[in-house]
Amino acid sequence: MKGRKLEELFFRILMVLATILVAGSFFLIVGTVFFKGFHYMNLDMITKTPGGGFYIGKEGGVLNAIVGSFYVAGGATILGLLISIPVAIFINLYMDGKRFLSNTIRMAFDVLFGIPSIVYGAFGFLIMVYFGIRASLLGGIIAVTLLVIPILVRTLDEVIRTVPFELRDAALSLGSTRWETAKVVLRQIRPGIFTAILLSFGRAIGDVASVLFTAGFSDNVPTSLHEPAATLPLAIFFQLGSPVEEVQGRGYASALILTIIVLIITILSDILIKKFSKHKI
Amino acid sequence: MSSAFTTSATTTTLTTFTTTNMNIRLLKDKILSKLMLVFTLASVSLLVIIGIGLYYKSIPIIHRLSWGELITSSIWKPLKGLFGFFPFMMGTLWVTGIAIVIALPLCLLTALYIVEYAPTRVKRILTPFVNLLSGIPPVIFGVWGVLFIIPLIQIYIAPHFVEFSTGYSVLSGGIVLAVMIFPLIVSIISEVLRTIPQELKDASLSLGATKWETIKKVILRKALPGIIAAAVLAISRAFGETIAVLMVCGNNAAVPHSVFDPGYPLPALIANNYGEMLSIPLYDSALMFAALLLFIIILLFNIISRVILARLERKLAA
Amino acid sequence: MTQTPHISVQHLNVHIGAQHILKDININIPDKKVTSIIGPSGCGKTTLLKSFNRLWDNTADVKITGKVLVDNEDIYAPNAEVTHIRKKMGLLSQRPYPLPMSIYDNVAYGPRIHGIRKKQVLDELVEEQLKATGLWNEVKDRLNASATRLSIGQQQRLCLARGLAVGPEIILGDESTSALDPVSTAIIEDLFISLKEKYSIVLVTHILRQARRVSDYIIFVYMGKIIEFGPTEEVLLNPKEELTKEYVKGYIS
Numbered sequence: 124m125k126g127r128k129l130e131e132l133f134f135r136i137l138m139v140l141a142t143i144l145v146a147g148s149f150f151l152i153v154g155t156v157f158f159k160g161f162h163y164m165n166l167d168m169i170t171k172t173p174g175g176g177f178y179i180g181k182e183g184g185v186l187n188a189i190v191g192s193f194y195v196a197g198g199a200t201i202l203g204l205l206i207s208i209p210v211a212i213f214i215n216l217y218m219d220g221k222r223f224l225s226n227t228i229r230m231a232f233d234v235l236f237g238i239p240s241i242v243y244g245a246f247g248f249l250i251m252v253y254f255g256i257r258a259s260l261l262g263g264i265i266a267v268t269l270l271v272i273p274i275l276v277r278t279l280d281e282v283i284r285t286v287p288f289e290l291r292d293a294a295l296s297l298g299s300t301r302w303e304t305a306k307v308v309l310r311q312i313r314p315g316i317f318t319a320i321l322l323s324f325g326r327a328i329g330d331v332a333s334v335l336f337t338a339g340f341s342d343n344v345p346t347s348l349h350e351p352a353a354t355l356p357l358a359i360f361f362q363l364g365s366p367v368e369e370v371q372g373r374g375y376a377s378a379l380i381l382t383i384i385v386l387i388i389t390i391l392s393d394i395l396i397k398k399f400s401k402h403k404i
Numbered sequence: 405m406s407s408a409f410t411t412s413a414t415t416t417t418l419t420t421f422t423t424t425n426m427n428i429r430l431l432k433d434k435i436l437s438k439l440m441l442v443f444t445l446a447s448v449s450l451l452v453i454i455g456i457g458l459y460y461k462s463i464p465i466i467h468r469l470s471w472g473e474l475i476t477s478s479i480w481k482p483l484k485g486l487f488g489f490f491p492f493m494m495g496t497l498w499v500t501g502i503a504i505v506i507a508l509p510l511c512l513l514t515a516l517y518i519v520e521y522a523p524t525r526v527k528r529i530l531t532p533f534v535n536l537l538s539g540i541p542p543v544i545f546g547v548w549g550v551l552f553i554i555p556l557i558q559i560y561i562a563p564h565f566v567e568f569s570t571g572y573s574v575l576s577g578g579i580v581l582a583v584m585i586f587p588l589i590v591s592i593i594s595e596v597l598r599t600i601p602q603e604l605k606d607a608s609l610s611l612g613a614t615k616w617e618t619i620k621k622v623i624l625r626k627a628l629p630g631i632i633a634a635a636v637l638a639i640s641r642a643f644g645e646t647i648a649v650l651m652v653c654g655n656n657a658a659v660p661h662s663v664f665d666p667g668y669p670l671p672a673l674i675a676n677n678y679g680e681m682l683s684i685p686l687y688d689s690a691l692m693f694a695a696l697l698l699f700i701i702i703l704l705f706n707i708i709s710r711v712i713l714a715r716l717e718r719k720l721a722a
Numbered sequence: 723m724t725q726t727p728h729i730s731v732q733h734l735n736v737h738i739g740a741q742h743i744l745k746d747i748n749i750n751i752p753d754k755k756v757t758s759i760i761g762p763s764g765c766g767k768t769t770l771l772k773s774f775n776r777l778w779d780n781t782a783d784v785k786i787t788g789k790v791l792v793d794n795e796d797i798y799a800p801n802a803e804v805t806h807i808r809k810k811m812g813l814l815s816q817r818p819y820p821l822p823m824s825i826y827d828n829v830a831y832g833p834r835i836h837g838i839r840k841k842q843v844l845d846e847l848v849e850e851q852l853k854a855t856g857l858w859n860e861v862k863d864r865l866n867a868s869a870t871r872l873s874i875g876q877q878q879r880l881c882l883a884r885g886l887a888v889g890p891e892i893i894l895g896d897e898s899t900s901a902l903d904p905v906s907t908a909i910i911e912d913l914f915i916s917l918k919e920k921y922s923i924v925l926v927t928h929i930l931r932q933a934r935r936v937s938d939y940i941i942f943v944y945m946g947k948i949i950e951f952g953p954t955e956e957v958l959l960n961p962k963e964e965l966t967k968e969y970v971k972g973y974i975s
Binding site for chain 2 (some may be wrong): 126128130131134135137138139141142144145146147148149150151152153155156159169206209212213214217228230231232233234235237238239240242243245246248249250269272276287300301302303325328329330331332335336356359360363375376378381385386388389390391394400
């Protein structure tokens with residue numbers, strides 16, 4: 124009996140330690156970035172673009188990258204939504220009866236979800252070469268759109284499925300067409316759509332591999348789709364690679380900026396998800 | 405008299421209007437449904453298109469050197485047209501292997517604690533932090549790796565085992581990757597654990613078993629397929645991770661022989677060299693081949709684990 | 723009733739969340755007899771049963787006060803050893819829950835946990851309990867097959883055998899035949915009647931006819947309180963309380 128109790132105690136301690144390690148690693152990571160990056164953080168970082176000699180330690184900031192990232196992530200999210208909302212609606216409202224087919228499609232999107240961003244980046248590059256598009260904002264948006272479509276479809280699909288089918292039936296029995304029913308459903312899941320947007324935006328803004336070959340890099344804020352665009356993750360990567368300590372430090376500060384942006388997005392979407400499920404039946 | 409006349413005219417106009425309106429709505433619905441069908445088919449076929457596209461671009465190098473030679477040779481001299489992918493595949497395997505060996509036991513213990521032992525208050529506090537971890541961009545993990553893990557290994561760990569290490573190693577890559585896949589494994593295993601009916605646990609407890617014995621002998625047995633599925637999914641996620649690993653694993657094109665050796669996983673290979681891709685003959689084809697390899701392996705792993713999870717779901721619903 | 727009661731409940735109160743489910747329960751469960759707990763759904767029958775083997779320990783938000791004495795020891799005392807207590811009782815749930823292992827391992831699970839490792843001893847134990855529940859002839863050739871392959875009626879008998887294998891003194895049954903077909907139900911009811919020679923049996927049931935067939939004593943629970951307790955024939959045919967009369971009204975035929 125004693126042995127059994129000891130065994131249980133041993134594993135309980137192990138479990139608590141493991142949990143502390145796993146949950147605590149969040150603090151470790153964010154803490155390290157905050158700690159190191161705070162030192163080099165100043166207002167210039169977020170308001171100025173790199174001046175000449177930025178990469179060897181002179182003035183400037185990463186405004187180019189911040190704006191570039193927002194452009195790429197924003198453009199990709201909008202484009203992605205335009206494609207994903209119809210797809211999610213189609214699978215759920217237009218394919219009734221064909222259970223097997225719609226589930227296969229869902230599985231296909233699940234698989235697409237698991238494909239790493241570097242493959243999307245490589246493929247995006249292929250498309251760009253094929254159409255003669257240079258490394259630019261447009262190229263970056265194309266590649267990142269491919270990346271976020273599975274995320275959006277998956278999230279929207281899950282959200283639509285929470286709408287009780289009685290609601291759909293009610294609309295249909297009033298004589299609406301499927302499209303009109305869809306509009307009703309979309310209205311119902313508005314917070315869910317917002318969550319999906321946040322999720323995909325957060326993923327898009329932090330990803331490197333998809334913009335690596337496709338968006339190029341520039342010290343200026345892009346003014347047209349055909350100009351190359353800097354992105355925060357790439358800016359961080361390049362700054363860290365510099366031998367100059369000042370520049371490395373600014374890399375940490377840029378990492379801090381990115382972390383803060385993403386944390387805000389994640390926390391917002393968590394709050395929304397909780398709010399949304401409060402009204403679930 | 406005249407009113408009756410007008411009424412029927414109004415009725416006819418009304419009916420005609422309603423019918424026309426109806427036709428417009430139906431037409432709209434039809435057009436939109438066709439449009440949506442196109443979007444859906446296009447998105448799904450993305451899977452196939454990517455595969456074909458990558459394969460197409462890889463053909464030149466597959467013609468040059470056979471599949472077998474590409475995968476087993478260790479000689480990587482692009483300027484001489486020699487492309488052996490073996491070191492990169494081994495690099496990927498080492499890093500992923502280390503990540504899973506670290507992450508799986510830790511996450512299993514964590515999930516067990518959260519689902520079976522943790523009081524509600526603790527659960528509510530802990531769970532968000534595991535989820536927040538999944539939102540952190542990979543490049544931040546890389547920064548953390550450079551700031552924290554590299555010095556940790558270089559100064560505190562490696563000296564016990566080898567003479568010299570810069571800290572840039574597959575071990576660093578594995579540790580960083582492990583932390584990246586923590587949330588995925590914890591969430592899948594937690595879900596699987598939650599599907600085990602309380603009555604089954606009660607049955608074991610009523611026989612006088614302790615909670616831990618119930619976990620060991622009943623719960624884990626039932627949850628095993630789900631745990632395997634989680635592991636397979638996590639592996640496929642780890643395979644494809646590019647930037648975080650790239651920043652810490654040394655990027656040396658040689659087969660690693662110990663955890664302290666540097667490694668060069670496939671994604672890092674692609675990311676590091678895309679710039680020179682078009683300047684050296686066959687280089688672009690080689691990198692596309694690397695992407696193709698990644699694509700195929702991850703596809704397989706993904707499908708396997710989804711199938712396991714789907715079967716598990718069906719069995720439980722029955 | 724001059725025998726010492728096997729289970730003696732004193733001032734038991736159970737709160738689940740904000741709800742006061744069991745209100746000041748005082749009852750003595752007779753030794754080596756079958757006692758059935760009857761009453762309308764949701765009034766605390768199962769809660770009472772599960773408080774006998776401390777199965778509420780693992781649910782959050784449950785507050786239990788009072789004493790439950792088994793063989794004169796309070797199972798809710800602070801230093802009581804809960805696995806030891808549970809070993810004294812076997813629980814049969816509404817639906818059979820075979821453990822995810824073979825038929826043999828299911829029955830051997832309990833003994834193994836409590837330290838019996840010798841194969842010969844286990845073999846004998848498994849055979850004995852499978853025979854006691856009438857399963858032996860049906861499964862003796864496939865003891866290593868998975869327990870989930872059995873029919874529901876067989877599974878429930880397996881769960882009974884599994885529970886008996888740890889050598890309990892008390893058997894608790896929570897509507898244990900409600901998922902079974904009539905043939906299996908009859909088999910289990912007969913088993914309860916024969917088992918009372920060695921064990922005290924407490925059953926929760928909502929089938930009054932079953933209560934009459936099987937039990938010696940009946941407890942009528944309503945809204946968390948014990949309304950009436952007495953020998954079967956008395957409570958069912960000649961109840962003293964108004965509420966009991968109302969409940970068993972439809973039965974008298």
